[in-house]
Amino acid sequence: MKKRNKKLIEYLFLLFIVLIVVAVFVAHREKPVAASFLKGPEDISRARIGVQLGTTSDLIATDEEKNGATVVRFSKTADAIQAMMKDQLDCVLVDSMTAGAFADANPGISIMESNYPVEEMAIAISKDNPILKDKINRALALMREDGTYQSIRDNYFGDDKGSDPYIPQDVDRSNGTLVAVTNATFEPYEYIENGKIVGFDVDIAQAICDHMGYELEMNDIEFDAIITAVQSGKADIGIAGMTVTEDRLKNIDFSDIYAREGGLSILVRNGKSAGGMNFKAKLVQNFLEESRWSFLLNGLATTIIIAIIASVLGIVLGSLIAFGRTTADMTGEYKIMNAILKCYLTIIRGTPAVIQLLIIYYVIFASSNVNKVLIAGIAFGLNSAAYVAEIMRSGIMSIDKGQFEAGRSLGFSYGKTLWYFILPQAIRNVLPALGNEFIVLIKETSISGYIGIMDLTRAGDFIRSRTYEAFIPLIAVALIYLVIVIFLSKGVSLMEEKLKTSSR
Amino acid sequence: MENNVIIRVEGLEKSFGDNKVLKGITTEIRKGEVVVILGPSGCGKSTFLRCMNMLETPTGGKVFLDSTELTDPNCNLDRTRERMAMVFQHFNLFPHLTVLKNLTIGPEKLKKVPSTEAEKRAKEMLSKMGLGDKCNHYPGELSGGQKQRVAIARALMMDPEIILFDEPTSALDPEMVGEVLELMKNLAKEGMTMACVTHEMGFAKEVATRVIFLDNGVIAEDGTPEEVFNNPKNPRLRDFLSKIL
Numbered sequence: 063m064k065k066r067n068k069k070l071i072e073y074l075f076l077l078f079i080v081l082i083v084v085a086v087f088v089a090h091r092e093k094p095v096a097a098s099f100l101k102g103p104e105d106i107s108r109a110r111i112g113v114q115l116g117t118t119s120d121l122i123a124t125d126e127e128k129n130g131a132t133v134v135r136f137s138k139t140a141d142a143i144q145a146m147m148k149d150q151l152d153c154v155l156v157d158s159m160t161a162g163a164f165a166d167a168n169p170g171i172s173i174m175e176s177n178y179p180v181e182e183m184a185i186a187i188s189k190d191n192p193i194l195k196d197k198i199n200r201a202l203a204l205m206r207e208d209g210t211y212q213s214i215r216d217n218y219f220g221d222d223k224g225s226d227p228y229i230p231q232d233v234d235r236s237n238g239t240l241v242a243v244t245n246a247t248f249e250p251y252e253y254i255e256n257g258k259i260v261g262f263d264v265d266i267a268q269a270i271c272d273h274m275g276y277e278l279e280m281n282d283i284e285f286d287a288i289i290t291a292v293q294s295g296k297a298d299i300g301i302a303g304m305t306v307t308e309d310r311l312k313n314i315d316f317s318d319i320y321a322r323e324g325g326l327s328i329l330v331r332n333g334k335s336a337g338g339m340n341f342k343a344k345l346v347q348n349f350l351e352e353s354r355w356s357f358l359l360n361g362l363a364t365t366i367i368i369a370i371i372a373s374v375l376g377i378v379l380g381s382l383i384a385f386g387r388t389t390a391d392m393t394g395e396y397k398i399m400n401a402i403l404k405c406y407l408t409i410i411r412g413t414p415a416v417i418q419l420l421i422i423y424y425v426i427f428a429s430s431n432v433n434k435v436l437i438a439g440i441a442f443g444l445n446s447a448a449y450v451a452e453i454m455r456s457g458i459m460s461i462d463k464g465q466f467e468a469g470r471s472l473g474f475s476y477g478k479t480l481w482y483f484i485l486p487q488a489i490r491n492v493l494p495a496l497g498n499e500f501i502v503l504i505k506e507t508s509i510s511g512y513i514g515i516m517d518l519t520r521a522g523d524f525i526r527s528r529t530y531e532a533f534i535p536l537i538a539v540a541l542i543y544l545v546i547v548i549f550l551s552k553g554v555s556l557m558e559e560k561l562k563t564s565s566r
Numbered sequence: 567m568e569n570n571v572i573i574r575v576e577g578l579e580k581s582f583g584d585n586k587v588l589k590g591i592t593t594e595i596r597k598g599e600v601v602v603i604l605g606p607s608g609c610g611k612s613t614f615l616r617c618m619n620m621l622e623t624p625t626g627g628k629v630f631l632d633s634t635e636l637t638d639p640n641c642n643l644d645r646t647r648e649r650m651a652m653v654f655q656h657f658n659l660f661p662h663l664t665v666l667k668n669l670t671i672g673p674e675k676l677k678k679v680p681s682t683e684a685e686k687r688a689k690e691m692l693s694k695m696g697l698g699d700k701c702n703h704y705p706g707e708l709s710g711g712q713k714q715r716v717a718i719a720r721a722l723m724m725d726p727e728i729i730l731f732d733e734p735t736s737a738l739d740p741e742m743v744g745e746v747l748e749l750m751k752n753l754a755k756e757g758m759t760m761a762c763v764t765h766e767m768g769f770a771k772e773v774a775t776r777v778i779f780l781d782n783g784v785i786a787e788d789g790t791p792e793e794v795f796n797n798p799k800n801p802r803l804r805d806f807l808s809k810i811l
Contacts, residue, residue, distance in 0.1 A: 467621055468658035472672045472724060473648035482671060486662045 095170075097333030098152045103176040106328060107131050109152040112142030114247070116286035118181055118305045119155040119326055137284055138247050139164070140527035143171065146331055147530075154329040157181060157303065159219070161327035163249035168530055172332040178325035184316035185267075186292045186300035191315075194298060198317045201273035210269050211320075218250045218262040228265040231272040239277040242267050243297040243514075245285035247527055251303040254282070254524065256352055263301045266320060283514035289314055295429040348534040354525050361521030362542060364435060368507045368517065371439025372446055373500050379443065380450025383407070385480060387451065388458045403451075410448035416509045418445055423513040438510045438517075446503050453495045457488030490561045497554030501547050508543075518542060570597035572632065572728050572759055573618055573650075579626030580613055587613050589783035590627065595728065600760045602770040602791075605780035606806055611763040614780060615730050618761065619643075619650050631727075648676055651721030655733040657713040659705035665692070665716050666701040669723045677724075684723070691719050695749060711742030715749055722753075729753070731762035767810060771795055779803045 100109055107129035113119040115135040123133045134151060136142040142154045147170060156164065165171045187195045205211040210228075217226045244252045244263060252261035259280045271278040283291060288300040293313050303323075306316045349355045383403050390400035410418065422441040423434070461484050469479030489496070511520035522539035526532055573595040580588040587610040595601055605611045616622040618629060620636050620643050629636040631646050660668050669688035673679040692698050695715050705713055714734055721729050731750070735743045747769050754760060754773045764770065770777055770791060777794040779787040779802075786800045798804045 462656075462658075464654060464656050464658040465660065467652075468654065468660070471619060471621060471647055471652035471654075472720070473644050473676050474672075475644045478675065482675065483660050483662075487660075490662065 095147065095149045095331060095333070098146075098330040100153055100174060100328070100330050103174060103328060106153065106155075110134065110150070112136060112139075112145055112151040112154040114139045114142065114156070114285060118157060118307075121307065122178060122326055123155050137286070138523070138527050140247065140530060143168065143329065144526075144530060144532055146171075146329070149331075152330070155326055156329060157248070157323060158325055158327040159250060159303075159323050160248045161329055163253075164329060170331060170334050171329050174328040174330050176326065176328050178327075180325050181303075181305045181323050182319045183303050183321040183323065184306050184319050186289060186304055186310070187298070187315045187317060188292050188295065189313075189315045190295075191298070195315055195317060197274055198270055198299070201270040202318055202320055204273055205266075205269055211266075214262065214265045214269060215321075217265070228269060230268050230278075233272050234275050235271070235277045237275040239279050240267070240271050240274070240299065241279045241281065241297045242299045242301055243281045243283050243288050243291045244300070244302040245288060246282040247285075248303055252301075254528075257356065262321070263303060267299070267301050281514060282516075284512070287512075287514070290424055294424050296424065344529075344531060344534055348525055348529050348531055348538070352528075354528070357516070357521040357524055358518065358538065358542065361516055361518040364516060365504070365507050365510070365518040366546075367435055368438045368442060368510060368515070369500075369504045371436065372442035372503055372507070375440065375443025376446030376450045376499075376503065379447035381454050381485075383447060383451035384454035384458060387455050389476070407448045407451060410445055415442070415445050415506055416512055419509060419512060434513055434515050438507070438513065438515055442503060442507055445506070446499065449499050449502075450496065453492050453499060454488065456495075457492035458484055460491050461487050490558075493554060493558050493561065497551065500554075501550055504546055504550065505543060571595070572597055573761075574630040575618070575627065576630075577627035578614070578617055578624050578629065580610070580617055580622060581625045587783055588617070588624070591780075591783075591785055592627075593778065593785060593788065595759065595761055597727075597759055598757050599775050600754045600773055601762065601776045601778060602774040603761065603763045603778045603780060604765075604770065604794075604806070605786075606802075609780045610783050611780055612732055615732050615761060615763050618730055619647050619652055621652070644676075648672075648724055649727045650730060651724050651726035651728075652730045652732065653714070653717050653721055653734050655736050657705070657710075657717045657737070659713055659717055659720070661705050664702050664704055665697070665708070668705065668716060669720050672720065672724050688719070688723060691722060692716075695719060709742060710738045711745045714738065714742075714746045718746075718749055718753070728759040728761065731760060731764065733763050733765070735764065735766055765810070767795075779806070781806075 098109070100106065107126050108131065110132045111123045111126060112134050113123045113136070115137055120133075120135060123131065127133050134142070134145065136145070139154065139156050139160070142151065143164060145151050146154050147168075153174070161173050165173050185198060187198065202211070213226055214228050217224060217228065244259065246252045246254045246259045246261070248261070250261055251263045252259060254260070259282055264280055267280065268278050281297065285302060288297075288302055288304070289310060291297040292300045300314075303321070304310070304316075306319070310316070349358075383406070386396070386399055386403050390396040390403075419438065419441045422444070423437055427437050458480070465483050465487065466479055469483045470476070474482065507517060508519035510517040511523065516524070518539055522535040525535040529535070571594045575591055575593050578588055578591040579586070591614060603611050603614065613622055617624050620629070624637055627637070631650060634646060635641060636643065636646055660671070663671065666685060666688055669691070670681060670684040673684045673687075674681050689698065689701060692701060697712060697715060697719070700708060700712065700716070705716070708716065718729075718734075734750070735746050738746065743766070747766060750760070750762070750769070751773050762769075762774075774791050777787075777789065777791050778785055779794060779800065781800070781802045787794055787798065787803050794803070795807065798807060
């Protein structure tokens with residue numbers, strides 16, 4: 063009877079899981095959503111508007127907010143469009159040139175004619191660098207004279223799009239490297255194709271470098287981080303179809319205008335379904351087309367590298383802090399060191415990891431040229447150290463005082479006693495807690511995208527922004543994390559088992 | 567090294583906060599002596615023993631090992647502790663190390679004895695104690711008596727000049743007390759200098775060369791076992807003995 067009950071519970075549990083999976087799939091199935099209510103551009107003041115944070119669209123939408131509109135700000139326009147297709151928004155405001163690309167990619171979207179003012183775009187340069195500004199302005203002027211500018215323009219916006227791509231000139235690049243930041247989500251200005259950042263702005267930047275004799279290094283970061291990056295010296299220039307505004311001029315300088323575009327467009331839902339793509343076709347689109355799987359693979363590698371750097375740093379630093387703290391507690395000396403360490407633990411454990419990451423990247427490593435992945439590893443390592451320290455400390459405290467006395471009475475010094483006798487036992491006691499800390503750490507690295515690292519999460523986001531498909535990339539990324547964590551847990555329990563048998 | 571004195575204690579005092587446990591103890595332990603320290607519970611026996619190797623830091627007085635002053639703040643206690651081993655009431659074996667490793671880690675790490683040599687000696691010592699088959703066991707697999715004998719072997723591996731025993735049989739089941747006392751007796755016969763806090767009166771009578779009775783933080787009586795047990799002068803000692811014997 064008991065056995066049968068057990069079986070029943072197991073079957074019920076299985077049924078429960080199956081029901082959840084089915085429910086998710088059903089909920090996910092494309093439902094036709096009615097067209098947006100907007101009849102003309104004037105209706106936008108009553109609409110729910112989606113924009114990309116910090117863009118010109120954001121500025122315009124903020125004005126509409128005063129007239130009664132609701133504005134939702136996203137870090138990617140593609141996310142805003144997904145929200146609109148799920149009827150969470152009525153329209154999305156984007157600049158006109160990228161609007162075409164979005165409408166082409168999604169048959170459920172139409173462009174509503176509007177007459178927003180023309181946008182004038184310029185390159186963001188630090189206020190501390192007037193020489194660079196001069197050089198760039200001179201290069202821009204030269205490019206207009208020799209026809210380079212026009213041929214790049216024609217390649218993106220002319221009637222024969224793509225017929226005459228700009229090829230980097232074979233010039234002497236000994237003057238240095240120009241570090242540029244952009245936000246590669248504005249096709250055709252800047253976007254990612256086959257893993258590379260390409261687009262009109264990129265070619266302009268390349269041509270400028272060709273004129274100045276510089277190497278170009280393009281980096282893809284969040285749009286709202288571009289100004290900070292240029293201001294802090296992380297990047298020399300920001301080139302992302304940026305319009306010159308009063309607010310921006312307070313923080314950075316701009317080059318001469320390099321492009322004028324036809325303002326903003328309103329994207330609306332037209333009520334058509336996105337097309338009957340079956341699940342298999344979606345899988346192909348999300349993973350195989352443009353070898354998108356390789357983003358996940360590279361992202362996974364990056365995530366693992368960050369996690370490894372962080373856990374090594376976390377263990378070493380955390381253990382040292384734990385030693386310091388326990389020594390201070392046991393001897394009643396080293397009061398100042400103890401206070402400093404306590405302060406460190408309080409700050410690290412009392413502030414969000416994202417903020418710590420941003421502070422370390424934009425403030426502490428502001429003007430250095432250290433690899434981003436390494437910086438992320440250091441940031442997460444410093445974070446993890448605080449938690450490891452407390453775990454280790456509790457482990458050391460859990461060891462019987464007699465062990466310590468036995469070590470000392472044999473003639474082992476304080477440090478050697480810790481190393482040979484206390485630490486091995488302490489680690490065995492806290493191994494489950496340490497394992498848990500590393501599981502948390504792996505998942506925490508998913509915020510690396512905030513400083514523009516293409517980690518696993520960001521890779522999924524990237525696929526999402528290209529395919530307008532939320533379900534598959536997100537589930538794929540979640541599954542990959544899950545698999546890593548399962549393996550890690552398994553490893554920890556194997557180690558526990560091994561340590562247990564060795565002392566039985 | 568006058569008169570072969572190994573440990574000299576001069577006016578030793580120890581307080582824990584306001585509680586003054588040792589109130590001025592002066593004595594010597596000579597080479598080859600087996601000194602048993604007796605006294606009612608809470609009289610400071612263990613504290614006295616632990617002050618000898620500075621596991622407790624005295625609050626007053628001086629402790630010497632040969633001519634080295636242990637109470638000197640500049641004294642390298644790690645070096646002096648190598649010369650005076652300690653055996654604890656609760657054994658304090660290292661549970662994460664095998665019996666063999668418990669014995670060899672001291673000589674290997676502190677005296678740089680090659681591990682093959684240390685292992686050879688440890689194995690010999692263990693077989694002499696009848697523990698030869700326990701080399702690769704962990705302390706958790708041993709009985710209390712076996713654990714304490716291993717702890718004594720661990721102490722011997724450091725070739726100490728004196729061994730301090732802190733109630734070595736108090737945590738043992740009665741049937742295991744004998745094997746540990748037997749081992750201690752043999753050590754005494756071989757001429758090992760020992761200071762032992764214990765409640766084993768039989769051991770004190772039979773093996774001790776000197777008995778110290780501590781009461782209320784001072785030495786109340788100090789003499790041969792015959793003097794102390796057969797002709798106690800101190801009334802507190804008489805009272806104590808009448809309760810115990």
